[in-house]
């Protein structure tokens with residue numbers, strides 16, 4: 001099974017040579033018989049294991065569910081790093097050179113670092129349009145797509161808001177895109193990938209029903225968010241970020257902007273600021289202190305916060321933190 005990517009006749013030839021050598025050596029009573037394990041080891045690296053490289057931990061987590069033990073899955077951005085801005089390390093290039101499948105968020109989320117890495121990897125298979133290239137956003141209902149020549153979304157959300165993985169219902173589309181990619185590069189295991197996809201979707205449907213029930217208490221809640229990371233999460237769970245600490249995505253606030261934001265929060269009685277660990281806690285704490293609101297630090301990605309170990313526990317953790325803050329603050333109704 002593991003040799004499926006290696007021509008059967010070559011395997012047969014190798015086994016025949018091996019047996020003939022064994023036969024000759026036995027007749028000669030040759031002590032080099034001790035070297036035979038070396039021959040066996042030389043055949044071993046032909047074992048086919050797929051290398052999947054995802055740009056983020058969320059995509060990595062879903063890819064792991066679909067690939068099972070048929071692939072080694074790694075992700076480049078850590079969950080506690082801002083995926084818009086990652087410093088490309090030489091080790092990422094090595095991983096891309098060896099990758100069979102490359103999975104990215106797309107919508108230019110990784111614009112600052114992924115295109116260069118991809119190009120320099122010189123791995124034709126994983127370039128855009130190649131069998132091993134998966135844009136996980138394909139088929140997602142995208143929010144905040146700017147009209148032509150509209151720059152109001154800032155420089156880092158040019159094709160709409162790219163944080164779509166934060167609606168867990170989009171997990172269905174991400175998983176299907178990854179499964180299709182795995183089947184393209186490894187058709188021999190199509191049935192396994194399809195079965196893993198079905199199992200993932202069944203678990204996700206059950207979790208979505210549970211989350212919808214939990215989130216009923218968030219209906220109508222108004223919050224302030226640091227970065228506009230949450231529109232898909234908000235839409236799914238019925239609350240709304242009505243203002244942002246960043247005046248535009250990727251742009252830090254001025255003192256004047258902060259003062260106006262604090263006034264707005266007071267007059268609208270907004271009691272929650274959604275925060276992610278990689279944004280300036282100094283700015284967020286200042287706004288919290290001046291407005292009287294509570295800072296709630298959520299995970300924007302898997303491994304971005306304690307307890308968010310995979311795609312499912314990311315939502316378990318975020319929802320429970322937000323619900324707790326909403327109960328305590330009765331914020332912004």
Ligand SMILES: [Zn+2]
Nearest residue numbers: 084228229249
């Ligand atoms: Zn963003």
